[in-house]
Amino acid sequence: MTEAPSKPTSGSFPTTRAEGCPFDPAVGYTELREKDPIARVECPAGIDAWLVTRYDDVRTVLSSPGLSSAVPVMGHANSEVDLTQAGTPGSIIQSDGEAHSRLRRLLTSEFTVKRIQALRPYIQQLIDDHIDAMLASDEPADLVRDFALPIPSLVICELLGVAYEDRDQFQRQSAILTSVDVAPEVSAQANGEIQQFVAQLVVSKMQAPTDDLISRLITRANESGQPLSVQELVVLALSLLVAGHETTANMIALSTVALLRNPDQLEELRANPDLVPSAVEEMLRYLSVVQFGLFRAITEDIPLGDETLRAGEWLVTSLASGNRDTSVFPDADSLDLKRKASAHLAFGYGAHQCLGQQLARVELQQVFSTLFTRIPTLRLAVPFEDLKFKDNTLVYGVRSLPVAWDART
Amino acid sequence: MRVSIDEDGCVGAGQCVLAAPDVFDQRDEDGIVVLLDKEPGEHLHEATREAALLCPALVIHLAE
Numbered sequence: 001m002t003e004a005p006s007k008p009t010s011g012s013f014p015t016t017r018a019e020g021c022p023f024d025p026a027v028g029y030t031e032l033r034e035k036d037p038i039a040r041v042e043c044p045a046g047i048d049a050w051l052v053t054r055y056d057d058v059r060t061v062l063s064s065p066g067l068s069s070a071v072p073v074m075g076h077a078n079s080e081v082d083l084t085q086a087g088t089p090g091s092i093i094q095s096d097g098e099a100h101s102r103l104r105r106l107l108t109s110e111f112t113v114k115r116i117q118a119l120r121p122y123i124q125q126l127i128d129d130h131i132d133a134m135l136a137s138d139e140p141a142d143l144v145r146d147f148a149l150p151i152p153s154l155v156i157c158e159l160l161g162v163a164y165e166d167r168d169q170f171q172r173q174s175a176i177l178t179s180v181d182v183a184p185e186v187s188a189q190a191n192g193e194i195q196q197f198v199a200q201l202v203v204s205k206m207q208a209p210t211d212d213l214i215s216r217l218i219t220r221a222n223e224s225g226q227p228l229s230v231q232e233l234v235v236l237a238l239s240l241l242v243a244g245h246e247t248t249a250n251m252i253a254l255s256t257v258a259l260l261r262n263p264d265q266l267e268e269l270r271a272n273p274d275l276v277p278s279a280v281e282e283m284l285r286y287l288s289v290v291q292f293g294l295f296r297a298i299t300e301d302i303p304l305g306d307e308t309l310r311a312g313e314w315l316v317t318s319l320a321s322g323n324r325d326t327s328v329f330p331d332a333d334s335l336d337l338k339r340k341a342s343a344h345l346a347f348g349y350g351a352h353q354c355l356g357q358q359l360a361r362v363e364l365q366q367v368f369s370t371l372f373t374r375i376p377t378l379r380l381a382v383p384f385e386d387l388k389f390k391d392n393t394l395v396y397g398v399r400s401l402p403v404a405w406d407a408r409t
Numbered sequence: 410m411r412v413s414i415d416e417d418g419c420v421g422a423g424q425c426v427l428a429a430p431d432v433f434d435q436r437d438e439d440g441i442v443v444l445l446d447k448e449p450g451e452h453l454h455e456a457t458r459e460a461a462l463l464c465p466a467l468v469i470h471l472a473e
Contacts, residue, residue, distance in 0.1 A: 063465070063466070063467055101420075104420060104421065105421070105439055105440075105441075108420070108421030108435075108439055108440030108441065109421075109436075109437060109438055109439050109440045110440075111421070111423070111440065112421070112423055112426075112435040112437070112440045113423040113426040113427060113430075113435060114426075114435065114437070342427075342428070342459075342463060343462060343463055347422075347465075348465070349465050350465055350466070351420050351465070351466055352420075353420065353422050353465035353466075354422070355421075355422075357422060357423070357424075358423050358427075
């Protein structure tokens with residue numbers, strides 16, 4: 001029996017942002033939302049996929065049964081990815097159903113609202129220390145290198161229980177891993193080293209548990225009667241590192257650029273510190289750094305609007321596009337820190353919605369309650385047009401951010 | 410307004426606790442939702458509706 005073919009592709013997956021508009025999603029999404037919200041497109045990886053671009057449809061489809069996340073994360077956007085590869089064992093990101101729930105339930109207690117609130121003083125201290133160091137230094141400052149990257153990395157170190165004396169090494173390696181400007185062999189070496197580092201960390205926590213996430217995770221899994229293997233623990237720890245480091249780091253730096261480019265909004269924020277929580281939600285919405293959306297395999301037919309997404313087909317939901325849907329966020333292409341944006345899709349939706357979202361929120365809230373207060377004259381040290389953005393990576397951001405300020409007189 | 414929750418489907422994202430901390434909490438041991446107030450007073454209705462809207466697992470049900 002032959003299935004009726006799905007509707008033909010209508011174009012290519014949007015990948016290019018308009019010149020001079022680094023905060024807006026790739027060109028093409030506005031038209032897709034209006035004219036072809038459940039589209040078939042050709043993806044950079046050479047496959048055809050459904051592309052869902054409206055807010056309501058993104059939410060509906062991401063909470064439908066019949067989707068599998070056990071696929072490469074950038075399977076649609078990167079032609080070098082092997083799509084026959086299933087999910088990695090132990091990966092909370094690339095697992096489904098029971099296997100996913102089990103891993104997630106082993107971790108959720110570490111990321112509750114209460115638990116993350118308790119990290120605020122630690123995070124604030126890190127922020128203050130890094131600002132002090134920037135202010136004291138005679139070197140030109142790069143806000144990515146000196147502030148945005150190290151803070152979330154050190155927070156992850158604290159969570160995972162990395163020894164203080166190892167944190168510099170851990171940070172250096174994870175900075176290389178997140179860089180797009182290093183040679184592939186340098187990146188591969190850093191990747192190998194960090195895997196080994198995390199494996200040693202896991203083994204040391206198995207032998208001598210301390211008061212940290214990995215130790216508690218080992219105990220919890222043992223008590224559940226289904227212990228986690230070293231391999232599973234390494235994959236989990238690495239996914240927490242990757243998910244918690246680069247995303248937040250890029251949000252810190254990119255939000256800073258967006259505020260500097262929207263001085264009226266920055267003034268509002270300075271004048272009204274109570275605005276910080278809603279400002280953070282709005283920056284998450286406006287910038288949507290998971291730039292290529294979420295890639296899924298369809299395992300059971302899903303009716304959506306006038307279409308049926310069929311088992312065996314691929315699906316991409318565009319979080320960035322959904323977040324610019326004017327039916328939900330009026331004047332969606334403007335940054336409006338007073339907007340009620342908390343229902344944004346920046347953390348995804350459905351059972352896989354970001355586990356670390358409360359941590360990301362608290363980090364961003366502390367950063368934006370502090371940065372422009374401590375350094376009121378903070379500004380770009382290069383013309384805006386010279387900034388380079390990460391157009392090909394899973395997480396969008398600015399590559400480096402040279403900044404300057406007026407010396408205190 | 411009556412609130413009910415489906416604990417089994419909860420994914421512990423914490424959105425409900427942020428939106429309506431007087432109505433929802435999370436268990437310390439596994440982050441799963443705890444319903445603090447099954448019949449929240451009128452001053453909490455808006456926040457409770459917000460929590461139901463934000464829940465990524467659609468496990469908060471409201472009868473109004």
